[in-house]
Amino acid sequence: MKQNPPLECDVLVAGGGVAGLMAAIAAADRGAKVIVAEKANSKRSGSGATGNDHFLCYIPEVHGEDPSEFIQEMESSQIGGNNDMDLVRRYVDECFDRVKDWDAWGVGMREHGDWEFNGHAKPGHLKVWLKYAGREQKPIFTREALKRGVTILNHHPFAEVITGEDGTVAGGICVDLTEEIPKMQVIRAKSVVLATGNVNRLFGSRTMGWMFNMAGCPSDVCTGRAAAYRAGARLVNLDMTGMGAGCKYFNRGGKATWIGVYSDIEGKPLGPFVTKPSKEYGDLAGDVWREMFTLKNSQGEPVFMNCSEIQDEDLDYMLWGLTNEGNVATMDHLKEEGFDFKKHMVEFDAKDGGSLGGGIDIDINAGCTVPGLYAAGDETGNFRADMGGAATFGHIAGVSAAEYSQGKENRNAEQMPAAAEWLEKHSQILERPADNSCPSWKELNVAVQQVMSDYCGPYVRSEHMMQTGLTHLKRLQKQVERMCAKNSHEFMRCIEVEDMFLMGELAFYSAMERKETRGRHRRVDYPFTNSLLNQKFVTIEKSDKGPSVGWRDKHK
Template identity: 40%
Template sequence: MMASKRMETIEADVLVVGGGIAGLMAAIRAAEMGAKVVLADKGNTLTSGAGSAGNDHFLCYIPEVHGDDLDAYLKELREGKGGGIANLVGTTPAKVWLDKSFDIVKLWDQWGIPMRADGDWTFAGHAFPGRLRARLKYWGKNQKMVLTKQARRRGVKIVNRVMVAELLGDGRAVSGAVGVDTREDRLYVFRAKAVFVGTGEVRRLYPGITPAMLANDSLPITLTGDGRAMVYRAGAELANMEMIYRHVGLRNFARQGQGSWIGVYRDHFDEPLGPYVTKPDRLHGDKTPEVDKELFARIFESAQGPVYMDCRGISEEDLEFLVHSLSNEGNQAVVDHLNGEGVDLRKNPVEFMTYSTIAVGGIFRDQGAATNIAGLYTAGDEWGNGISAASVFGWIAGENAALYAKSALAADGEREQATVDQVRRRAAAFLRTGGGADYDWKDATYALHQTMRDYAGIVRSGPMLEAGLQHLGRLKAKIDEGLRATDRFEMIRCLETINLYDMGEVLMRSAIDRRESRDLHRRADCPITDPLRNGMAHIVRFDDGGAVFDWKPLEPAPAARAKFKPKRRGKKGKLADAAQD
């Protein structure tokens, strides 16, 4: 098949890549600041991203509820090991986020997202009994519809079903992006003075709990690290890419919403697994698996399982609250399944498990959501996790991107043609026939899963990681030459697969460079956690054809980042040169 000859150019002050919670909030705020905003989403902003089907908890600091001591609130998040981004960033960025969280909550409530679960600000779940309750309970099933409506109301141009594949720029400043239509034979060139990237987590890097059923995942499998891959290739810094985590939930039914349940985690002998609750507690839930995410896995693997979520003794009112919570957390399928199977939670405990490995880390940024590339901003699950931080830092990113765009000059588009041509050739290559062995995206994904699980799993070592890199290199050579698609749906999956392989390589190289054990990054040959690395981010960036590593404090001075003053760029640049290779 010939390369696409249909190309559409769209100009904007601010380009938003990814229409999840962070992307929509960035688009809304940038438009409010007077910027001409274009948002490109691989799917549809009404249903895309980690928050696509809803959420029911929002980390929110309200002085009237929690008192005037923000430090105490932040301390509770970190000690509770369930604070998402609070555990990944420095104190100052965390306070910037939390200090603005209530403002965002009030905005959402005003826009029509029900933020008052019981008629007022209700804090419940994910909490230790007798301690501060940090998570606001809300009903977020309609959140994507509401935010999309707010973005359109402010004049944001939403371009759905376009996968952005590469950024445009010169390695110092960004000037737009190139995207591929997921349905039609069309290429998009977005020219923008500032770019926000928020494409979410990296799923499909490790095998799921039912490996042959790729879509059985707690988040959409279209979250494939596209943003991290493209900004890395453009020279932006990534951080802590070797780190991993594991979630818990219903056995063989991968879903989020562990904190939505109202019950007690028990073993096979009907004994509570943790010391926190002995009966269903609507205000607190059971924090046991948040304190130790691998507890259930160890119990099961040592033949001491199964592990159960026991809701017996729950009141009718609390059961109704639980079911409504699951529905708003995107778990309507779970509710329907339990009803269809006749499972009465008042009588029947349900089995839980520890889910598969998930990669974390992400795009390194400062408290203003700026990266080391001038004009490039990011938020959401690109760094840390959680809907609250995504909404706040998305808002901050949109504001700063709009301010940057006011003084930035339009780039010279001629030198960016190499990147455009590279994306055009790559997409066309997947659809061609003949020329050697062919591999489809599923085969390539299964091979990646096997390699990541076997060589970069829960227990690691330098020799294992080095061997894994060699295997990954051979696989990459095969798919670079032989990855094929029969239609545009498969072509997009192929583009995602290329990004996943790049992120797998970055993870392995980062794991080799971090010569210590920390959290779930466990090096059998480096078992000690180095205290000198506390409060530091492990940085990796692409330069001169390879990965370059560094360590930076989690609280860099904003003035020290993205100092490059925007000016008209010349015809040659590192990114354009790299695209020609």
């Protein structure tokens, strides 16, 4: 495998999604030389690639000067529970500043005249989700980064953090995919911001034959988490799984954008929140009653989104929102099928086990436990606020990385042992014969999905099931060492699979450590929720003996 000459910067950002571009912009604003390593093209990549329409935001003039009610509503929502409270408070302090940035840059934050809070809401409660038009957000953020002199390396997926003998960050490795055969690219950097997104494709899709039909971006697979772990950073909450909901078999998320009522086949409402379509609230049943879909299906009952009583004006508003959320393919399909929202109901389903609920453990400055390493957005395991979290902690990470880099010198990362080891190991993927004697990335991707879904999924977990599943996973891991690729695309998928197997292993160890049932972590051998474990997170980090599992208190 050939190598490009090393590049050099102050701040290397891994991932050109919302969090990554916000980090790059913030670091550049503070005088840092920034390089963004992006797997695809930053104009349409990551979870915000095709748009979003909700931003969790505290605005004093809307919510009042005291944010406590806002924080309470935030923590009781679908994104609450596993957030460190010091991070929550910093988020609340700064999120509106990021909304004002986006508004000034041209993202439609006030598309209908003023700040508008609709959806993801309980009747009679404070509304905390700002409705916005995010269809073109990624091209806008890319433009803003380039205006500030940020170098964006499209088709350069990040692969590894390089640390020096002192344990501090010295740079990173990405892969140049711009030609038919990939090349290794080392980037010397004084700090690294990890923003490679969520853990998708680790668990199987509800349509197992279509491994990329995921609720989240299927190219976000856990690269940053895996690289952070190998560099010595602590991960947290990997025992938890994520869940979305949306049209059955169309696995794109966006349930809060729909203006309808979750109903049975006869149109009878299933949840307690609304009985008629409400633009103001949506139907929160899909957020807070996550077992609704599996429970009803187990009773032989499908679940539908019923928009039959929607007003014409609200129907237009819903279609506008779904377009900005990125559900264009679903809308096009319904139109082609002659679907009438006022006559027909849409069958909905859960997107169970689509992702892990945890990630990299960060502090209030977005710093990891490795000096010079930062993380933001879906990459983190102790704070979640979706697009708002990516924007706000992306900005915080960029500021922190730029400040950390001041006064430091770049080192020859390409000469460090980690670079030579990575090159030797991954060159073999291209050197092996591309025939039936070596497993393909697709075979192993399906294999890890099957094992994770069957033995560490959200429905039934037990010590014996997880021990058995971990045994299968480790057996299959040996096949990862035999993967082959004949071009850049296949090579990229091979290193994704390598990281997925590692993340699956860490998820098994973390889930076995939590000997109780809590939220989406359901242990049939420990069916109770242990109050002694309230406000405690499972941690995992690398040691000389392998993965080391532990506990820490949730920050107050």
